Structure formats: structure tokens, C-alpha cells
Amino acid sequence: MKLVVKFGGTSLATVKDIKNVVKTVDKIAKKNKTVVVCSAVDGTTDELIQISLLVEKGNKKDANRMLAKISQKHKQFADHLITNPKISKSLSSKLNSDLSELEELVNGLILLGEVTPRSYDYLISFGEKLSIDLVSFSLQELKNKSMPLSGKEAGIVTDSNFGDSRPLMDTTKIRLSKTINEHLNKNLIPVVAGFAGADQHDHTTTFGRGGSDYTATIIASCIDADEIWLMSDVEGMMTADPKLIKNAKLLKQVSYSEAIEMARFGAKQIHPRTFEPLLSKKIPMRIRSSFDVNNQGTLVTLPHSKSKDPVKCVAAIRKVGLLDLTGGILFAGPGAAAKIFSVLSKNDINAMMVSSNPSESSITIVVKKEDLHRAENVLEINLLGTTLKKIETIPNVAIIAVIGSGMRGKVGIASRVFLAAQKSNSNVMMIAQGSSELNLAFVVKDNDCKAVVTSLHNEFKLNTIK
């Protein structure tokens, strides 16, 4: 079978974890033509983001300290992973070359004192560049032929939308299938860096946080893989975040449309566009544990029959902010909403959830917490006193979503949802339901998140789901 196997950062956190990943790949690759996709070693992308913030603040000393930390961590990992002197020397030389490139980049950014979207993507792509070196050379130590490839080297070509790029699928398919199939035909295991590709000018681009999932599905689609596996620190897709709900249960099977909804609402932190490349070819996906390979995890595929469970998952997007906008004298006229969203979009602020109330001429919008203050400012400058009468903000809210295809057309779900929220003593601040009826989402204070998710999990008896 032709297989794409992606390991997330949580599976690459320690030397022991990486050894475990490599052992698993060694076993899988004996029976299957295998392409490996890796995220960065756990925490590295956050550290690279930290460097960019320090550069912008002109804090050269701490930026260099963070750089040294990343460099030391990867060199230490390499020392502990490899015993064969020849392989150790090759890994060391490859790591040194990648780390020098990173150092040169950071020094350049420090000199300029600014980080453009293009240089930001180049900077934060380094976590994956370094992790693939560790994994690929460790596979060589177990006598496999293997090669680390950046997204660019593998052939992933994207548009130039830095930070949120999309693959140019036709060009990518031609380049990537040639490179990867050549490697597979030589019985070589390609280890591809997730999260990033390059635009047509060869500038590194990233897909946005969590983007290694997307890299894996792009590759699976381009090489016509038989299956794709996302390996993580959890058993699979669960009825709720197991870190929040202790008795969350593994979902053995979900449909593509349910998985898309779950990803959109933050379940398993899957990149929202992950499933797009799989849909036309209907490539089955398994979400599995890196640490328990006997567990088959969750199968994401076409639905076999109508689900009897109305709700399958309670997901939460935490740390978001809410804008409550009350209409002014021009609100009643046509185009008020268009003006609001045009101001937000010109300032690169994404409205994550929207609900409007015609009788009170008000619109409520959820944005990322880090965008809240800026959203308030730009709306104040552009629309206060004309289209808008009042702008209120509430930081620290959470979007809660109940998800499941069995909700479609079923009477009484909403009342059970809001009764459960009421039982947890939480105030519902905003409500929205997609026309697909696959989800029902609402907003509560972030402090109430755990209580509401627990109450909903109990209400729909998700701990007994089959």
C-alpha cells in the first residue's frame, strides 16, 4: 500500500519519542511504500515566533538566546539519537548547515529591526527543516535508505499569500509526484518537512498553524496514496479534548464532513483545510496514536449509513474575543454589514463567527484574541458615529460547538444544548448554526468552557458512544 504518515510535534517532543517514531516508521515501511511528513519538535515553532517578536522589539540579546536554545536542543537530540559515527557526522554537517542558515537569517532580521510576512514565513519554517534531519538520519541508522526534503525540495508550490498560503495543485502534482515517486521506486523513505512550501519565486511560504496536516494530505492527493495516517499524542479523534474531559471516548469512524466541522472548531487542532485535497479522490484517513500502534484510531471516510448518534463531539475554540456592535444612524441603510466586514478584511482581521440581530440593529463578531484590540480601533476610526453607535469588546471568550451529522433535521437538539449550558451555570453570549446543521455553536466566557463542555458531554452521553 502507498502510505503517507504524518507525525505531529507532540510525537517528536523528546529523544525517546523520536526513537519511537523511527521504530514505527521502520516497521511500517517494511510492508508499505511510505512517505513520512514531520512537524517541528514540540515547542520549536513557538520559539521561532518568539524570536520574531524579540527582533521586532529590538531585543537582540534574548533573540540570540532563543536561537542558541533551539540550536542546542537539536544538536543534543542528534547526539543521543545516532551512534554510527559515519551517520552521526553526516547528520551533524546537515544540521550545522541548516542552523547556520537560520543564524544568518536572524542576524539579518536583527540588523533590519523588522520582520515582513515573507521573512516571518521563512523564519518559522525552520522547525520542520531541523526535525526532518533528526528523523531521516535516525531511519538511516536502522539501515533504511532515507532522505530529508523541505516542502520546496519535495515540490510543493504555493501562491504568495504568506502565513496562509494555498498549494497550486496542478504544478505541485507534476513536481511532487515526480520527486516522491522517484524516491519510493528506489525504496527510499522521503521524510518531508510539513507546514511549508515555496511560491513560484522560490520564497518559502507557510500554510498557517497546524499546517503539517495539510502538507500530508497535499502529498497523499498528488501521489494517489491508498491511505493517510495522522499520528499524534492522542488515540484518535475523541468526543472532546481528552485534556479537558477525562472520560472522552475515541470515535472509531467519522465522515469527511464531520471531520471538517471538527477541525473548523478546533478539535484535535487539525488544520482547517486538511481534508480538501482528499475529497475528490476519497482517500481514507486514519487519525492514530504514535505511541499505541495496535490501536486503529479514527477512520475518516465516506459515511456508510445515517448516524444514530445526533452529536459526536463537543469542540471548543478558546482564547477568542467578542465584538458587540450597535448600529448608528446609517445602520438601517443597505450595505452596513458590508462596510464593517470590508474594514475588518482590509486590516487582515478574520471574523470567525458572526450573528446579527435585526430588531436591535446589532452585529456580534468573534475574532482571534490578538486581533480584538486592533479590530476595535479600526472600526472606531472608520465607522463610529456613522454606521456604528457603540462598540463593545469582551476578551477571553470561547466558542463551543456540538458537532454530528445525526443532528440534521432532528427536533429538540438546541433545547438540550442550551439546557446543558444552563445546568453548568454559564451565560450564552451568542449563538450560530451552519445551514448544513452539522454544528450548533455558541459563545461563553472562557472561564466557563470546561463546565459547559462537561455538561454537554454528559447530556449527550458521549462517554458511551460506540
Ligand SMILES: Nc1ncnc2c1ncn2[C@@H]1O[C@H](COP(=O)(O)OP(=O)(O)O)[C@@H](O)[C@H]1O
Ligand atoms: N476532539 C479531540 N480529539 C482528540 N484530541 C483533541 C480533541 N480536541 C482537542 N484535542 C487536543 O489536540 C491535541 C493534539 O493536537 P496537536 O497538539 O496539534 O497534535 P500534533 O502535534 O500531533 O499535531 C491533543 O493533545 C488533544 O489535547
Ligand SMILES: N[C@@H](CC(=O)OP(=O)(O)O)C(=O)O
Ligand atoms: N509546527 C507547525 C505545524 C504543525 O502542524 O504543527 P503540529 O503538527 O505539531 O500541530 C505549528 O506548530 O503550527
